[in-house]
Amino acid sequence: MPVLWQQLYASRAEGMRASDIREILKVTAQPEVISLAGGLPAPELFPIDEYRRAFEWVLEADGASALQYGPSEGYRPLREFLAQRLSGFGMRCTADDVLITNGSQQALDLMGKLFLDPGDQIVVERPTYLGALQAFNQYQPRYAVVGMDDDGMCVDDLEHTLTREDRIKFIYAIPTFQNPTGRSMSLQRRRRLVELASKYGVPIVEDDPYGELRYEGEHLPTLKALDTTGCVIYLGTFSKILAPGLRLGWIVAAPEALEAFLHGKQPTDLHTGMAQQMATYEVCKNGFVDGQVERIKAFYKERRDVMLRALEEHFPSDAHFTRPAGGLFVWAELPRTVDTRALLIDAVRDKVAFVPGQGFHPDNTGTNTMRLNFSNVPPDQLREGVRRLGHAIQRRLDTASESRVGI
Ligand SMILES: Cc1ncc(COP(=O)(O)O)c(C=O)c1O
Known part of the structure; x- marks a missing residue:
């Protein structure tokens, strides 16, 4: 008789699902995808x-x-x-x-x-x-x-x-x-x-x-x-x-x-x-670690600045995003009509990835939010990734407004 795995797990195992991030990281492992999804440090800096x-x-x-x-x-x-x-x-x-x-x-x-x-x-x-x-x-x-x-x-x-x-x-x-x-x-x-x-x-x-x-x-x-x-x-x-x-x-x-x-x-x-x-x-x-922290800060600051400039240029004017004074992430809030899980499918087709924000909300809100990582992507790719994402968002917004006016 085959083992019926599902019937054997403890009830707590129900809470143990693969995270959105892990699933996305599998897709973004393809080399041509620009991944703003993970939270990985820059490997260039590893000692x-x-x-x-x-x-x-x-x-x-x-x-x-x-x-x-x-x-x-x-x-x-x-x-x-x-x-x-x-x-x-x-x-x-x-x-x-x-x-x-x-x-x-x-x-x-x-x-x-x-x-x-x-x-x-x-x-x-x-x-x-x-x-x-x-x-x-x-x-x-x-x-x-x-x-x-x-x-x-x-x-x-x-x-x-x-x-x-x-x-x-x-x-x-x-x-x-x-x-x-x-x-x-x-x-x-x-x-x-x-x-x-x-x-x-x-x-x-x-x-x-x-x-x-x-x-x-x-x-x-x-x-x-x-x-x-x-x-x-x-x-x-x-x-x-x-x-x-x-x-x-x-x-x-x-x-x-x-x-x-x-x-x-x-x-x-x-x-x-x-x-x-x-x-x-x-x-x-x-x-050593104090000098290392200084190197990391200089390196990531440049990437953060590149990402913020690209967001200003390519994201719709009614999108809001944080301007973090440190860390690895920018958080963006898009117009309500944009569901970022659906957007991710378009984005991956355009060879760029991010993490939809809903999974960070224990109450399942935040459907129009996204997390963007800047530490793990070189500046030219950051610019290009945000550009592609901006286009994908604009297409979604255009489709939403077309369907509102019944085109
Ligand atoms: C807020 C927060 N806590 C904990 C962790 C886990 O870190 P560690 O690699 O030390 O397990 C992370 C990793 O990204 C994180 O962002």
């Missing part, structure tokens, strides 16, 4: 030579430790390095407050695993990171959605949500150069958010993969730096400042919560790979 030397050194100096099982908390010198660096950004912590994870994606999964029973609620920004929704969905939560404007999450609406809604387990926020919008939360709202979380005893998960990639303007303190009561769980990653293939991230949290994360991580993977932790420590220990 390949530094890692070649570091891996060689690690294997030579202490190959046995690099290839042996290691501590679940992570490689101590790397945790010490991170604690020192984060303290420099105003997030006072010691190595004991840092847990190394397999990218921050693992931390998001651990949040669900540790905090969510089916039907529990998470406060999220609308829109929010699709990969977080995917991680949380496995645990069958409900979402209490809070809107955003150019100053980030509308924190004034949050208090209402916190008092009205039941079973809220945590607030998930990406306050700096958010994925997908590129927006940042104002300082005033950051303070208010932390204040509200403390007042109501609800933890905040601050997901911060892009915070260091600022191309202009003043540095803003993280929520963690403003946290005096220990209510912020801070998630960081090397993915956007060194390389995502390392799968190295970290959690900084109050000791009690960190211990729970440790117990959640152990049954999943025992620990994060020692070889890449040790090599990363070698790469980082003499200040």
